[in-house]
Amino acid sequence: xxxxxxxxxGRSLRKGEVxxxxxxxxxxTYTDPMGRRKFIYANDLAELREKEAxxxxxxxxxxxxxxxLYGVHSESQExxxxxxxxxxxxxxxxxxxxxFSKEEIDRLKKxxxxxxxxxxxxxxxxxxxxxxxxSQIDQNDLKAMNKTMSIxxxxxxxxxxxxxxxxxxxxHYGRS
Numbered sequence: 001x002x003x004x005x006x007x008x009x010g011r012s013l014r015k016g017e018v019x020x021x022x023x024x025x026x027x028x029t030y031t032d033p034m035g036r037r038k039f040i041y042a043n044d045l046a047e048l049r050e051k052e053a054x055x056x057x058x059x060x061x062x063x064x065x066x067x068x069l070y071g072v073h074s075e076s077q078e079x080x081x082x083x084x085x086x087x088x089x090x091x092x093x094x095x096x097x098x099x100f101s102k103e104e105i106d107r108l109k110k111x112x113x114x115x116x117x118x119x120x121x122x123x124x125x126x127x128x129x130x131x132x133x134x135s136q137i138d139q140n141d142l143k144a145m146n147k148t149m150s151i152x153x154x155x156x157x158x159x160x161x162x163x164x165x166x167x168x169x170x171x172h173y174g175r176s
Contacts, residue, residue, distance in 0.1 A: 004143065005017075007026070007045060008024065012143075015136040016028050016029045019045075026045055027039055027048075028040040028051070028052055030133055031129065031132065040055065055133065056133060059126060059129065059130045059133075062126055066123055067079070067119070070117075070119035072119055082119075082120050082123055084104055085111065087100070088100075089124060089127055089131065090127070093128070093131045093132075093135065094135065095131045095135055
């Protein structure tokens with residue numbers, strides 16, 4: 001099993017999170033939609049995680065801003081196709097496990113033969129970046145849950161062992 005990274009207080013760090021030994025500040029590393037490495041810094045872990053959550057909201061906002069910039073109406077066929085492509089991308093990346101209707105499958109087959117618009121390409125890059133961050137968070141939450149279960153199971157076994165040793169402990173009566 002992989003070693004869980006911890007901060008100086010012993011708290012588990014998520015993928016992309018580190019505590020720098022030089023100044024004790026926390027840093028989160030991620031890749032933006034253009035493929036560039038980016039960093040977020042904070043003085044404590046709670047603040048860093050708030051900034052990570054804000055990053056997810058900013059990604060959502062950038063998707064809406066992109067839609068406005070290209071003048072794509074939310075009910076247009078281009079936007080509907082993009083939503084279907086995002087759903088497919090999310091499923092392929094393991095972020096969601098949605099089912100596709102027969103109509104959606106047929107539309108995806110047609111879209112394979114059509115070029116994506118510039119708006120769709122950029123929006124899918126943003127979605128891919130969001131998927132990567134979401135996937136990291138989900139994996140880390142699962143690891144933390146597994147660690148907690150392991151610790152609880154070990155404590156339970158320890159208690160069982162302690163109780164059974166008390167039950168079968170011989171009693172010596174002293175003479176008066």
